[in-house]
Amino acid sequence: MMGPLTALPLTLCVLFAGMILVGVLDALAWRLLGRVPIDDDDRLTLGGLRAVIRRQSISTERPDLAAWRLAPALYFGLAAAGLALVPVAVAVGRAPVDVEAGIVVWGAVEALTVIAVFLHGWSSNALLPLMGAYRFVAIGLSIMLVSMFVLIGAALPAGSLRLTAIVESQRELWNLVRQPLGLPLFLLLGLAITLRGPLDYADAPDLAGGTSAEDNAQLRLAWQLARAAMLVAFAAMAATVFLGGPLGPVLPGPVWLALKAGLVAAVLVVLGHLLARPDASRMMTFIWVVLLPLSFLDLAIAGLEALR
Amino acid sequence: MAVSEAIPRGHRQVRYFAAIGEDALAWVEGLARDAGLRRVPTPRAASLLLIAGRLPERSWPALRRVHDQMPHPRAVLHWGEGAQPVPDAVALAPAATPAVAMRALQGDLDRGARGSSPDLLPNEPPAPWLGKGPHGQGGEGMMGGTPYGRPMTMRGDELRDGLRLDAHAVTLGPFAPMLPPGLALDLRLQGDVIQRVEVMQPPFRDAMVEAPFAAAIDRPMSAAGLERARAVHHLRCLGRFCALRGAAAPAARAYASAYRATIGGRVDLGSLRRWLWLSGLRPGIAPGLGTLSAAQRGCLSGPALRAAGVPDDLRTRLEPYTGVGFAPIARQAGDVRARIDQWLAEAAQALDLAARLEGLPPTTFAEGLEGPAGALGAPAGGDRGDRPALDLDALLRGLEWGQAVSVLASFSPDALRRMLGAAG
Amino acid sequence: MSWADGVFWLLAAVALLTGWRVFRTDSMVRASFLLLASFIAVGAMMLMLGAAYLGFATIFMMAVEMMVMALFMVMFMMNPAGLNPMVMVHQHGLAIVAGLVTFAGLSAFALSLDLPDRPLPGGAEVIAPLGRELLGPSMLVFESAGVTLLATMLCVVILSSRSGRFGPSDLGSVPPAVDPAIEEDP
Amino acid sequence: MTALIALALILLLSGGLMLLLAQVEVGPMPGSEPQKVPFLGGSEPATHAWQRFHLRYYPMTLLFIAFEMEMMFMYPWAVVYAEIGAKALAEMGMFLLILSIGIFYGWREGIFRWQ
Missing domain, CATH: 1.10.645.10 (Cytochrome-c3 Hydrogenase, chain B)
Incomplete structure (x- = not known):
């Protein structure tokens, strides 16, 4: 079992390394897929950091300042907690935090992420962030259900909610193959909690940056860093549950996990740049009427397959 | 693929908010090809205010508010002809390309060679409130007064589901990045559903x-x-x-x-x-x-x-x-x-x-x-x-x-x- | 007084403090999320008692429910953001007495019980027995919970949504007169 | 138990780290009154933005809470599923069917739209 003294630095180092990689991925996508007249998110780059130093930080007339500062901190803490769940090496118990109900903890991370984004939009007491926050809760809550069914589908063959057991159950067949609908549906959740592309209802351009419309200086950088951290945590979780995590023929476990997580992060960045965002009401109907039945189907497939 | 010059050494990306006036939308959107300039949707994230084209007189109050909403150090560049809405703005002829001027301006701001442009509006709260009300927050009772300088939204009629909740009256200004440049709408909203729209200012001529x-x-x-x-x-x-x-x-x-x-x-x-x-x-x-x-x-x-x-x-x-x-x-x-x-x-x-x-x-x-x-x-x-x-x-x-x-x-x-x- | 007891008392203090702040704060959003903090402290205590699944399930469920509660409290309460001072308590005397009586009663009841003392070996699997219980002897409870949830969903839909498949549910109805004495003809 | 402590430490410490970054006063001075006016594309806000916000998906949230309870039953079921086999599949199938009726009814009454 990895003690807290080793788990803590390991998770934070992996998180910061991942965030720098996400910064590079974003810059690459921004260059390759083309630039758009209005572009908003900062990245963990020297320019981003330099932009913050010597900048004045303004609040709005009567914000909930404590909640405004708590939001990025909660968002970043949840990303770190989510990443800590991921087993780094193949040997059983090599996860920084190995708890018996691993995917339930990830569910709690998702639920609290919806709260962090709502708090971020609510606390500045300005209309555009407020509308972004409320719109996001509708989609965040709905897509969370779909991800629950998909994760449970992955837990069936493992016979346990522990992430190391889920990795163990994929020794001969990855969950990506065992339940084909699993990863696509889970990626949609990734787009929602990292505020990217088609499910970015919180910080959308039609609300002038949505919940971050009133952010500036440190708060803006803190929010963007937390967003990048959540992408790292989500990519690692998706790689663990669907792509076998550290399992792989030649390379050592952590290298495989890094490669798979990097791939998932790249796919998310590209989807974020490519797909258009439907109307919020239309997306909510789509999630409940199409995606939820699909996740039921995915669960049924996983169930039948686990019986074999 | 769009032609893009690499960011010249020593310069970071210039973040600017574009207040687009008459005949200038195409120019500003053309700036996106320059990798060193990033147009941000809110003045909060910007260090430069780019006033593009001619601004009609009626939109100057709005421009002053947008200018004052930018954090210090900040600078203003007026790219186009017409009167100067901001006194110490750097003027630039319409034919010139603003990228060089913007990078120079940003460099001066970073090195402190150029002072930050001061507020254009007086430094007073929207409505005097200090000291009034039980906590000195300027309000009375549950919904009364102007707590912290502004009144609270009151209930109003509702079109769709009959729940008479807060009818939020708001005007979205001529420089809203998601609306056509110059269009100012007076909206009455219940949540994010529009109850009533009134055009305060039509879009600028292009x-x-x-x-x-x-x-x-x-x-x-x-x-x-x-x-x-x-x-x-x-x-x-x-x-x-x-x-x-x-x-x-x-x-x-x-x-x-x-x-x-x-x-x-x-x-x-x-x-x-x-x-x-x-x-x-x-x-x-x-x-x-x-x-x-x-x-x-x-x-x-x-x-x-x-x-x-x-x-x-x-x-x-x-x-x-x-x-x-x-x-x-x-x-x-x-x-x-x-x-x-x-x-x-x-x-x-x-x-x-x-x-x-x-x-x-x-x-x-x-x-x-x-x-x-x-x-x-x-x-x-x-x-x-x-x-x-x-x-x-x-x-x-x-x-x-x-x-x-x-x-x-x-x-x-x-x-x-x-x-x-x-x-x- | 091992460090586990220390953590337990810390969590208890957090739960009580945030619970108290729920009724002393003006903003409804702060009240909801303070209540969530209190539930998270209780969830952490359940984890310390070895309920690996119930602890995280409590935190997960409470996060979602406090989010929905915050939405509804802000939607229906006057002065939702606490810009003016908000009084969240009423009938002070009765409330204090009732609170003390309940606390005393529950404490006496808890202390007088001789709770079973069969500690599980550390790290024992907890969820599998719960699953077997659910699908075995408590099968009836499990399926009846399903039917109860269905009833809840139907009632929720009927009560809360105005428009249905037959058009708006209050078509043709007249809101009651403010002053009952004035009989409005429909 | 140590894993829980590790999780709590990671959550609190990284959160605290970001809290420090978010509130360290680096800039020259606090905002002046005109700087603090919320951004509405240049217009003056008439009232506070905080309001009894008329969200349009309230029936969905209520249905979501009832459906969420169902998730809580599914986690333990998933753990013992492989062990019990077809009987568990049948039970959960029935459980899911019952709840799908609720969702189908909600869809037919149009609650998954903006009310």
């Missing part, structure tokens, strides 16, 4: 869009050049719409195609069509969104009219076009989806026409021609004076905010200005 077409009325212009200008206009409108819907890659493709069309290069709209299909833009829009009622259709013109089932196009009666067998494209639905498809189809058609009209000598269209947003000059037959004004309230009432922004973005800003009955 003569750049129709400059080549207006010139063709009194002096000979090449018909191929006009068609390329039309394609550029449609592709830019499409790019703006995709950017608002969060489809960054197709939007960048559309702007890149528009740029290549301006420099006369070969444009492949097939790849743009594939990007748009892949992005799922169309299925994301509710069918029938933004359809005008039969009475309102009279105010439509140009591509919007043709998307609503009326194939009325001056080019069917004008000499060079009839020679190459021009046939107008029309759609029936007249909703946001149809208008986007119309832009893409007409852009492809215009580029194809430009290729076919390449060899012809320049001609003048003395009795008028089909501009990108409707007929121009005094065309034979229908006159333009009797067109009714667009009732924006009827169009946007009951829509959620994202849908309303999409409906406004489905018209070209200049067409919207004309439909709202703005003179000049």
Whole structure:
């Protein structure tokens, strides 16, 4: 079992390394897929950091300042907690935090992420962030259900909610193959909690940056860093549950996990740049009427397959 | 792929907020190709305020508020002619490219060589409140007074589900990045559903869009050049719409195609069509969104009219076009989806026409021609004076905010200005 | 007083403090999320008692429910953001007495019980027995919970949504007169 | 138990780290009154933005809470599923069917739209 003294630095180092990689991925996508007249998110780059130093930080007339500062901190803490769940090496118990109900903890991370984004939009007491926050809760809550069914589908063959057991159950067949609908549906959740592309209802351009419309200086950088951290945590979780995590023929476990997580992060960045965002009401109907039945189907497939 | 210069050494990206005035939308959107400049949607994230084009007097109070909302150190660059709304703004001629001036300005700010531009508005709270009320917060009871300087929203009627909750009255200003430049709307919202809309200021005039077409009325212009200008206009409108819907890659493709069309290069709209299909833009829009009622259709013109089932196009009666067998494209639905498809189809058609009209000598269209947003000059037959004004309230009432922004973005800003009955 | 007891008392203090702050704060959003903090502290205590699944399930469920509660409290309460001072308590005397009586009663009841003392070996699997119980002897409870949830969903839909498949549910109905004495003719 | 402590430490420490970054006063001075006016594209806000916000998906949230309870039953079921086999599949199938009726009814009454 990895003690807290080793788990803590390991998770934070992996998180910061991942965030720098996400910064590079974003810059690459921004260059390759083309630039758009209005572009908003900062990245963990020297320019981003330099932009913050010597900048004045303004609040709005009567914000909930404590909640405004708590939001990025909660968002970043949840990303770190989510990443800590991921087993780094193949040997059983090599996860920084190995708890018996691993995917339930990830569910709690998702639920609290919806709260962090709502708090971020609510606390500045300005209309555009407020509308972004409320719109996001509708989609965040709905897509969370779909991800629950998909994760449970992955837990069936493992016979346990522990992430190391889920990795163990994929020794001969990855969950990506065992339940084909699993990863696509889970990626949609990734787009929602990292505020990217088609499910970015919180910080959308039609609300002038949505919940971050009133952010500036440190708060803006803190929010963007937390967003990048959540992408790292989500990519690692998706790689663990669907792509076998550290399992792989030649390379050592952590290298495989890094490669798979990097791939998932790249796919998310590209989807974020490519797909258009439907109307919020239309997306909510789509999630409940199409995606939820699909996740039921995915669960049924996983169930039948686990019986074999 | 868009042409982009790498960021010169030693300079970080300049973050600017663009307050777009008259005839300047195309210029500002052209700046996106420079990798060193990033246009941000809120002044909070910007260190430079770029005032592009001429700002009418009525929008100066709004510009002062936007200027004061920027964090220090900040600077202002006025790129265009006309009076100076901000006293210590750096003026720049319209012909010059602002990238160099903006980087120099940002460098001065970073090194402290240039002071931050001071507030233009007095440093007083919106309404005096300190000391009043039990906690000195300026309020009384539960909902009374002006706590912390502003009153609280009160309840109002509700259109859709009858829950009489807070009717939030707000004006979204002339420099809102998601609205056409200059359009100021007075909204009454319940949540994010619009209860009532009133146009406070119509969009700013954008003569750049129709400059080549207006010139063709009194002096000979090449018909191929006009068609390329039309394609550029449609592709830019499409790019703006995709950017608002969060489809960054197709939007960048559309702007890149528009740029290549301006420099006369070969444009492949097939790849743009594939990007748009892949992005799922169309299925994301509710069918029938933004359809005008039969009475309102009279105010439509140009591509919007043709998307609503009326194939009325001056080019069917004008000499060079009839020679190459021009046939107008029309759609029936007249909703946001149809208008986007119309832009893409007409852009492809215009580029194809430009290729076919390449060899012809320049001609003048003395009795008028089909501009990108409707007929121009005094065309034979229908006159333009009797067109009714667009009732924006009827169009946007009951829509959620994202849908309303999409409906406004489905018209070209200049067409919207004309439909709202703005003179000049 | 091992460090585990220390953590337990810390969590108890957090739960009580945030619970108290729920009624002393003016903003409804702060009240909801303070209550969530209190539930998270209780969830952490359940984890310390070895309920690996119930602890995280409590945190997960409470996060979602406090989010929905915050939405509804802000929607229906006057002065939702606490810009003016908000009084969240009423009938002070009765409330204090009732609170003390309940606390005393529960404490006495808890202390007088001789709770079973069969500690599980550390790290024992907890969820599998719960699953077997659910699908075995408590099968009836499990399926009846399903039916109860269905009843809840139907009632929720009927009560809360105005428009249905037959059109608005209050079509033709007249809101009651403010002053019952005035009989409005429909 | 140590894993829980590790999880709590990671959550609190990284959160605290970001809290420090978010509130360290680096800039020259606090905002002046005109700087603090919320951004509405240049217009003056008439009232506070905080309001009894008329959200349009309230029936969905209520249905979501009832459906969420169902998730809580599914986690333990998933753990023992492989062990019990077809009987568990049948039970959960029935459980899911019952709840799908609720969702189908909600869809038919149109609660998954903006009210």
